[in-house]
Amino acid sequence: GQNIDQPTEMTATEGAIVQINCTYQTSGFNGLFWYQQHAGEAPTFLSYNVLDGLEEKGRFSSFLSRSKGYSYLLLKELQMKDSASYLCAVRDTNYQLIWGAGTKLIIKP
Amino acid sequence: ETGVTQTPRHLVMGMTNKKSLKCEQHLGHNAMYWYKQSAKKPLELMFVYSLEERVENNSVPSRFSPECPNSSHLFLHLHTLQPEDSALYLCASSQEEGSGSYEQYFGPGTRLTVT
Numbered sequence: 001g002q003n004i005d006q007p008t009e010m011t012a013t014e015g016a017i018v019q020i021n022c023t024y025q026t027s028g029f030n031g032l033f034w035y036q037q038h039a040g041e042a043p044t045f046l047s048y049n050v051l052d053g054l055e056e057k058g059r060f061s062s063f064l065s066r067s068k069g070y071s072y073l074l075l076k077e078l079q080m081k082d083s084a085s086y087l088c089a090v091r092d093t094n095y096q097l098i099w100g101a102g103t104k105l106i107i108k109p
Numbered sequence: 110e111t112g113v114t115q116t117p118r119h120l121v122m123g124m125t126n127k128k129s130l131k132c133e134q135h136l137g138h139n140a141m142y143w144y145k146q147s148a149k150k151p152l153e154l155m156f157v158y159s160l161e162e163r164v165e166n167n168s169v170p171s172r173f174s175p176e177c178p179n180s181s182h183l184f185l186h187l188h189t190l191q192p193e194d195s196a197l198y199l200c201a202s203s204q205e206e207g208s209g210s211y212e213q214y215f216g217p218g219t220r221l222t223v224t
Contacts, residue, residue, distance in 0.1 A: 004151070033212060042113075042199065042215035043152075087152070095205070096165060097213065099152040 002026045004100035006088050011106045012078055020073045020086050020103045028093025034062050034073045035087040037102065043087055046073070075105075083107045112136040113216035115200050121222045122190065130185040130219050132200030140205045141183040142213065143175060146197040158183065159205055190223045197221070 004024045012018040024032070031050040035043040049055055049064035049071060061074040073086055085102040092098055112135045122128050134141060143155040157165040158177040166175075172194075174186040183200055197220050201213040 008149070042217050044215070045212040048212060089152075094165075096154060096157065097152075099154075101149060101151045 002092065002098050004088055004090060004098055006086075006100040006103045008101070009104045009106065011108060012075075014078055014080060014107055014109050016078050017074065017076050018078060018105065020075070020088075020105065022071045022073070022088035022100055024069050024071070024088070024090045024098075024100075026090045026092045026098050029066060030091040030093070030095055032062075032064055032071050033089045033091070033097065034060075034071075035089065036084050037087060038084045046086075078107050080107050080109070113200060113202055113214050115198075115216035115219055117219055118217060119220045119222075121224060122187070123224055124190055124192075126190075127186070127188040129187065130198055130200075130221075132183040132185075132216055134181055134183075134200075134202035134214070134216075136202055136204075136214060138202040138204045138214070139180055140203050141177060141180075142201040142203075143183065143185050144199040144201065146199055146218070152199070156185075187221075190221075192223050195221055195223045 006022045034046040036046050037043040047062040049062050054063045059076045064071045085104045087102045088100040089097040114133050116131045140159045142157050145153040155169045156175040161177050172189050176184040197218045199218045200216040203213045204211045
């Protein structure tokens, strides 16, 4: 079967760094996406990885290891507005997205 | 503003009612999606339309019926729903071209409550 695992909830302090992990087992791989979803709002695209390595975009970075079926999203200089759910999704052989349940990130002052 | 709009934003309906959800994308994309999002569960893909043809329906119950009259509009017709169908229904669109990395853009969703 297809499975994507990520922690249910994480807590971090404003100004700190947090790493949200995602592991996957899917039928084929055509890229991995990270989305941010604030409560009551639509998911918004953060990053895309298709090759191994680190992709950096401002305060956010995403890493991929295809051989390990593993990715992480790194958030630096955390701000209160970063409190949200972070969704990991893998594009499978049929180019459809398989989604994780999301990680709720709580930022404390 | 993501360029994808959904109406209504909230809907309460009885199990014998018939209602429709509407989605419109203003991004010129060629693929549209319906997802169901329940609390603490992964997004569930319900339907995919690519170039106005249904590509995937993922064994969704027949009480959910999609319609895609053109590349900009998508409907989800609902009838004789069950309480367990209460959820957030999200519409998304993307530009699908070969193996591109094109991300999906989501609408704000319709919060559906079945009583």
